[in-house]
Amino acid sequence: MSANVSTHYISEKVARVRWLPEQLQQSERFITGSWDMERNFVRLWKLQSNQYATANTAAATDNVELMPRCMDKVSVEDDVTGMEFVDKDTLAVTTADGRLSLMNVQRAVEEDQIHFTARSEQLHRFERSQDPAPCTDISVYGTDIATAGEDGCVNILSSSNIRQVKRHIEADSLALFAVSFISQNQLVAANRMGVIRMLDVRVASEAQPKVNFMVACKDDKNSNFVSSITSHPMQQHILLCGTEEGSITVWDLRNLDYPASYLNAHSSPITDIGFHRKDPSKLFTAAEAGEVWMWSENKALTCDNQKDGSSAWLSGDRVKSLVGVEGVLTNIRKAINSFDVHGTRLVCGGDSEAVYLIDDIV
């Protein structure tokens, strides 16, 4: 476990957490979205130096240097289920009432602000009852935003006008749990049974390509949902899926006959999976049992063969020897629902109603 973890209890179950994008410097602000509370909020936090830290250097090692302070908050109707930045000040938030909201973040020296700018129509609803269906995940590619819902539909919207749905795809009859862009026009969406479907943004539901593949599972008599999908930031044909049983399945999208690799990882459902934003050799996974792991590619072994599109992640059983794993955060006991890494800092949060800041990701 990393030495430099600071824990801050914030009285909210955290569903999603994201750093504010910064180009040239370490980000000092992050956003949290809560779930399962009386009233749910999207909060903007800023790291500030700890006024209680003792000044003498000898004791400074156990001191928490930075404390997050809530700068502003926006109340949302229902649980936050997904959050992603569209550009450097615009945040897209999906909620369990089946809507997408856009929020604007204003950076300031003293008091940062966050406020609503737009709200979509009801994007997801159950056909029969017309009740809202929860959004489950969000993915952003350029200005396009894709939302997936429990009604099995995927909606594509443009961040410039979210009142209008660009494409509504009835992708599945099961609830979708994860969605991710793999290119400008292609999406993958995964359902509760572990089936991942490729969708094309350009065509309607009926004409969708019937490409689907099933995530691997230890015991094929059990269901194994995909909880989170990410694709490699540099090599977009590499798709990683975190699943209910805690394993990671890696697909090479150029060859969908069988998964490229299958890794036993956590012993509880994976909740979030994602690469470091700047350093694609690092992958992070978070799990329901309260763990965050870092997977780093052994650079010495894999640096030169990236050109032909191969990667350590595609090397089947040998992945474990090419990729090292270490626990960034362990023994939290409550689910870590989301994390985000920016530079050397990782922030994560979950059902323990705390955010954890880790300062020394290298």
Place this chain on the structure above:
Amino acid sequence: MTDSNVPAFELGDTLAMRCGNTLTGVFVPGSKIALSAFRHVKYNSRDVPTDTANQDPVLIYMAHETTLFDEPVLRSLLAESNATFATLQQLGQKAARVEYVNISRAYRSIVRACLEKLEHEKKSPEVQTDDLRLQRFSEAMVVFYAAECLWHLFEILYIQQNQLVVPQLLEWARFHFPQTEERATDLLLMGEEASESDDYWNVLRSLIMLGEIDITRAILSQNRRASQPAFKTAELALKSMPIYQEGYSLQKFNSQWEYWHMDTERKILSNVFATEPELEQLVQLVVGNNDEWDAGIKASQDWYQYLPGYLLYTKPTCKPFELRIASTNWLNRWSMLRPERILNSMSRMILQLMEHDVRLFIYEAQKISDTNWFSAHLLDLIHNSGILKAYFDQNNVDLPALRHSIIYEYGTFLMSARNLWHLGIDYLDYCKQEGRAAIELLLPRISIRSERQANKLINLAKQRGLLTVEQDICKVLSKRAYDGERYGNALEWAIRSKDVLLVTGIADFILKTYSRTGNMLCPDTIANIGGRMFISPRLVFLSKYFEFYEFYRNRDFLSASELLVNLLESKITPEYFWPSLLIDSMPLLESKDPKIFSKETVAILHHIETELVPIIERNTDKFGEHHTETVFKDYRVENIDEILNLMRLACARNLARAMIIENTMALE
């Protein structure tokens, strides 16, 4: 809470008023009471509708205990103490004492952090404008302030188990009466002008009574007259006061102490301080002059405020067991001087701790209106650290049972509160079989608002091996999806629930819908069932039939007919599906190039005669000639007799054709 202020409920709706404002209540899970109007019915009341029946709506009111934890700020206290609780459970009963002291400090720091957050939040405009919240904040601050104060004292006296308690008690008193120190800081900053402020000597007196000798000296040294002999003598006396430290020889200290005492008293007697009466009062306090201390008692806020200070000047080596007598004496003196003051429960509890009456203390601790937070965590710490074990044994207190019941109470409270279940479950985990049973009952009652949440609950149940809970949740979701006509979703949840009947039911529904309308529901789900189909024979049939259906649609007739024959032979075909299945065979029998062998054709014919015909006959018996179509809800069937004939013909034709081909030698 005394008996006089037991809360009373009154409904006051028209129906209740009509019956003389009576009501009845029933406990419902989650510590709630459902209240409704009540009319008394006796054995001799006549069983007739009341005169007023149907005039007023019957209203049911839910009453539940108010708790401080509705306030979001206090959630951090719950969440953080939950983590500390878990750490303590991992330590168990065998760790070093210092570990338990650390745990105790961790709990206190949680409360302090929370108090600070409350203080901060209370000032925000959001709270200031909301009277209800403001009141809740004040209430919470009183409760948790008291909790911290009591816990601190408990830690000093019982967990740390130092023989030397006076310095720590001083620290405790100072922390809980911070006003004096705040004023002292002001005075220090004012420098020389301080001596002109009105409360200068009052502050100094209470500083002395709180044992803050160093600060008193610092303030005195800034006095304009500090260079005068009286001040110098006072400074010397205060400076030279011996302070007992652990490890000193007690005898040596006592003789030093005696000497210093005599010396200082002699100085007073020799009228050194005659020019400075206020200064003399300070020194009188230091040597323990009773009149001066009595005056101090009259100015004190609560009985225990100056007790540690008094001990410092009169009995600096006080041991914990001597504290009992000292505190009783002090309280007697206090109540004599201030007879008008009645002890509140916190002051009483402090006395109980000092008098070593832990049993009563625990009893009172349960009355604090913090829904057992304090008593549950403190008792758990007492139990795990093994302190006071002998005491509880002597007093016939079954500590493990007591801890168990309080933790159970606390855990069930959290578990049944709307969104604290994830914290409550940890407490119930440590309540043996009762806890497990409570989890089993309460977990399925958590209202499920999204599938992600459902999966979290299922995961909790799975970790604990609560198979029935896991299945119940799946079944509920399956039913919910079924009602919402999302059959794929319903089928998948049913498969997860491993309930054969439920899976069979949904598979039946899909098959029946297909045979009636020719419309296959949720094909994408059925196509991916794979190995999971073996949970129910009906699901196996559905999956296999779907495979046939796909072959057929993709015009792979050879594979289709092979599968169809297998299905016919499989003995898992549901009765209602026979017509549909047999009708499916017709195009294959009739196709231009033969696809079904003679043996299989005979088998089909056999099934027509043994399965289909009896069904038709039974139906005709039951409903008469004209009702056959109501039973055969196949979308392709209009006239069953005609179909039957056509099928027999098709079989015959195919049989003839197949036999010829099969029995013809290849011409080579």
